Amino acid sequence: MKLDKTDRAILMKIQSDGRATNASLADAVGLSETPCARRLKRLESEGFIEGYQAVLSRSALQIGVVAFANVRFGVHDRKLSDQFEREVQGIPRIVSCHNISGTADYLLQVVAKDLEDYGAFIRDVLRALPGVTSVESVLSLREVKRYGGLPLL
Incomplete structure (x- = not known):
């Protein structure tokens, strides 16, 4: 599967904010919510997105x-x-x-x-x-x- 400009924009946005709502993601990439949600599901099902995770604070966890x-x-x-x-x-x-x-x-x-x-x-x-x-x-x-x-x- 070849990625177009919108696919790349979606991937960049969710890398920087994995908790972005579909509405904010759609707004950021210039799509309405339904097509954006479809693209996100396709990117997940085709393996471009392997999962979502939180970035933890080493200092808060006392990892020095x-x-x-x-x-x-x-x-x-x-x-x-x-x-x-x-x-x-x-x-x-x-x-x-x-x-x-x-x-x-x-x-x-x-x-x-x-x-x-x-x-x-x-x-x-x-x-x-x-x-x-x-x-x-x-x-x-x-x-x-x-x-x-x-x-x-």
């Missing part, structure tokens, strides 16, 4: 550390990688995980209350995951740009 962990494996075995990926899915403080190229095998974004909490997580959880032989952490000092949605290329 955002870290990026480069994880390396000693042995590159498909079963071990699959097991690692399954286990990562069940660890809430790992907010993203990417299988990457380069000197590391995976890049994880991890959140913690403080450095002590992060250190315990690395020691007790991350290093205990299947296949992990080393972890190198990079700590975020300040977030300059937060995820604000995908660009429509």
Whole structure:
């Protein structure tokens, strides 16, 4: 399915405000409510919209550390990688995980209350995951740009 200008406008609007009413969405993209609702349903059913979620405040939740962990494996075995990926899915403080190229095998974004909490997580959880032989952490000092949605290329 090819996206037209109106489809793109709808996607951009709901990325910035997932709770926008159909009326405000229709107004923002220059449609009446019924055609706008139909387009939104079509975009959902065709998989352009995977879901809706709230953006939570790290400070209100007392999450003081955002870290990026480069994880390396000693042995590159498909079963071990699959097991690692399954286990990562069940660890809430790992907010993203990417299988990457380069000197590391995976890049994880991890959140913690403080450095002590992060250190315990690395020691007790991350290093205990299947296949992990080393972890190198990079700590975020300040977030300059937060995820604000995908660009429509």
